[in-house]
Amino acid sequence: MKKVILITGISSGFGKHMAKLLAENGHSVYGTVRKLTLTDDLVHQLKMDLTDLASIQNTVSTVMLREGRIDVVINNAGMHSGGPIETIPFETIKLQMDTNFLGMVHLTREILPVMRKQGGGTIINFSSIGGLMGLPFQAFYSAGKFAIEGFSEALRMEVKQFNIKVILINPGDFHTSNSINRRNFLAPTDDSDPYQAQFGKSLAAIEKDETNGWKPEILARKMVRIIECKNPRQRYIIASFEQKLAVLLKYILPGKWFRRILEDHYKIH
Ligand SMILES: NC(=O)c1ccc[n+]([C@@H]2O[C@H](COP(=O)([O-])OP(=O)(O)OC[C@H]3O[C@@H](n4cnc5c(N)ncnc54)[C@H](OP(=O)(O)O)[C@@H]3O)[C@@H](O)[C@H]2O)c1
Numbered sequence: 001m002k003k004v005i006l007i008t009g010i011s012s013g014f015g016k017h018m019a020k021l022l023a024e025n026g027h028s029v030y031g032t033v034r035k036l037t038l039t040d041d042l043v044h045q046l047k048m049d050l051t052d053l054a055s056i057q058n059t060v061s062t063v064m065l066r067e068g069r070i071d072v073v074i075n076n077a078g079m080h081s082g083g084p085i086e087t088i089p090f091e092t093i094k095l096q097m098d099t100n101f102l103g104m105v106h107l108t109r110e111i112l113p114v115m116r117k118q119g120g121g122t123i124i125n126f127s128s129i130g131g132l133m134g135l136p137f138q139a140f141y142s143a144g145k146f147a148i149e150g151f152s153e154a155l156r157m158e159v160k161q162f163n164i165k166v167i168l169i170n171p172g173d174f175h176t177s178n179s180i181n182r183r184n185f186l187a188p189t190d191d192s193d194p195y196q197a198q199f200g201k202s203l204a205a206i207e208k209d210e211t212n213g214w215k216p217e218i219l220a221r222k223m224v225r226i227i228e229c230k231n232p233r234q235r236y237i238i239a240s241f242e243q244k245l246a247v248l249l250k251y252i253l254p255g256k257w258f259r260r261i262l263e264d265h266y267k268i269h
Pocket of ligand 1: 171
């Protein structure tokens with residue numbers, strides 16, 4: 001059945017591929033961008049910045065005016081900051097939280113009355129493996145994703161009565177524009193910083209994982225199946241076997257053992 005779908009952040013990565021595939025499958029797809037560009041006519045572009053509440057409200061009212069309903073919202077857009085907790089400027093920490101967490105909260109709060117009145121809907125929130133375990137030198141990214149986890153788990157129970165489903169997506173490493181767009185603080189060559197040596201080694205491990213990551217098309221295809229299935233699960237971890245195993249180990253191993261595995265992976269000795 002054709003659905004009206006709103007996806008945030010379709011200029012690159014997951015958003016771009018999900019929007020295209022869902023539109024090709026016959027859904028009515030609205031995707032948000034910060035800069036309007038010429039693209040596929042199948043996907044309707046709307047200008048929205050997650051740090052600007054008025055643009056979020058405008059996006060929801062535009063889709064409602066054109067379609068009269070919104071069946072699925074995919075809170076996909078996000079940014080990524082990297083660096084030592086001590087070094088990352090506070091404005092970047094704030095921007096990270098305003099974009100990845102509070103922006104998603106604003107859009108969700110605009111969508112809830114729409115979905116309640118129409119008798120239901122699906123909200124899909126993009127977390128990460130980093131939303132299930134704190135990642136060194138990605139602390140504020142991880143913290144924002146942990147916040148999305150707690151928010152989504154609570155929301156799911158509050159809106160069950162209105163037939164609104166809340167799904168969490170935890171991607172592992174994928175090769176998107178995420179790495180290029182990441183704001184890194186402290187260049188790995190800046191030896192005036194006491195974290196320089198460690199950050200350099202850990203950043204190399206982070207970038208290696210991302211470069212060897214899966215193609216975003218794989219996730220987009222999985223998302224189409226999730227959106228079109230009648231009874232979706234409440235969480236999907238879309239990741240390699242090793243990354244899924246890491247999530248399992250976090251819950252079954254003593255904390256110190258699991259921390260050593262992560263430290264080894266991120267070259268922290
Ligand atoms: N790639 C991975 O390995 C990975 C792993 C786990 C989770 N994720 C999550 O998956 C989601 C998509 O990431 P991606 O890998 O596809 O990254 P990406 O290629 O960098 O795409 C991010 C999208 O978010 C948009 N965006 C950034 N800041 C925004 C703002 N203030 N307002 C509105 N839109 C904004 C970007 O638009 P502009 O072009 O305007 O910047 C872009 O369209 C994110 O939530 C990310 O945390 C990714």
